[in-house]
Amino acid sequence: MALATAHFTVADTPPRLVQAPVGRAVGLRLVGVTALLAAAAITVLAGLAVFHSMLAAGQYRLSELESEIAAERERLIDLRYELQTLHGPAEIELMGVGALGLVSASDPIDVRIEPRHIAAVDLPQRRVHEGGDWLSIKTLLTDASTAHDRRS
Secondary structure, eight states: OOOOOOOOOGGGSOOOOOOOOHHHHHHHHHHHHHHHHHHHHHHHHHHHHHHHHHHHHHHHHHHHHHHHHHHHHHHHHHHHHHHHHHTSHHHHHHHHHHTSOOOOOSSOOOOOOOHHHHHHSOHHHHHHHHHTOHHHHHHHHHHHHHHHHHHO
């Protein structure tokens, strides 16, 4: 049996750790910290830009809504004017003569409603007449006008 023997030479010794100069290590750390701070600043600026664009979009939408409200207010004024024009005496007369076929009276006729006719309509029905139960009012006025014509 042969024994193994080992021979050590100078080349077999482990190399010494090479230390970087102190100034270079600080410089590398400074570059790393600066790069980290620059990345953080860019991230913050990008966040601020997104936030500003969201605010600007909201402000734009508000200004659009304000202009739309102003346009609708002008339209409301025009529609109120048109409504008052349509309910005016001239329009009602034009509608009565044209669409309803009414004719002008030769003489003005006073229609007198007798108290018994008014008493015949109790209070709840009178409230209905204010809303438009025109058939019963027409009957009441027809009775009153025929009573007036018989007296003449």
